[in-house]
Amino acid sequence: MSTTSTLPRPKPRDRVLAAAARLFIREGVNAVGVDRLAQEAEVSKRSVYQHFEGKDDIVAAMLREYGPRVVAGYFSDDEEQTPRERTLHVFDALQTAAEAGDFFGCPFVNVATELRDREHPAAVVARRFKDELTAYFERQAVAAGARRPRLLAEQLTLLFDGASASAAVRGGTPDAARLAGEQLFDAATR
Structure with missing residues (x-):
């Protein structure tokens, strides 16, 4: 006897956020x-x-909801990796994402740039995620003994x-980005 299980349909709020993303x-x-958003979400x-x-609230909620999923793929918490390897993992993950074919750039930068209002609720969320990236780089720089960890983090x-x-x-990411990351990291930690 076979049984077919169907997943419950996501709630309207979740469908709106998925459509927004x-x-x-x-x-x-x-x-x-x-x-259009309502039509796409079937609500x-x-x-x-x-x-x-309103739409501003949707954009901010979408970034809050999907941001952690985006960021998780870029950060490595593998304790067996060196700080340098964890730093370069970010650029490797970017290359993988960019080569997937449906890459449109950093969603945080794209939204903040398009809105052109630094105090817009979505721009505030976007800035928080960019700050998390800088903090991640800074933690790696400190762990590696960089002379100026904050500067290195901002450069990365x-x-x-x-x-x-x-x-x-252009599509894809050039190896130049990873190589530049290597050079920045190595120069700051010598």
């Missing part, structure tokens, strides 16, 4: 209206507004953002 990342925040517009105050974050933007525009 797909559409906002692929097409941009300003290109997608609430009507009524009224249902959207029952769960969210800038390199990551540039490599991410380049990957979105």
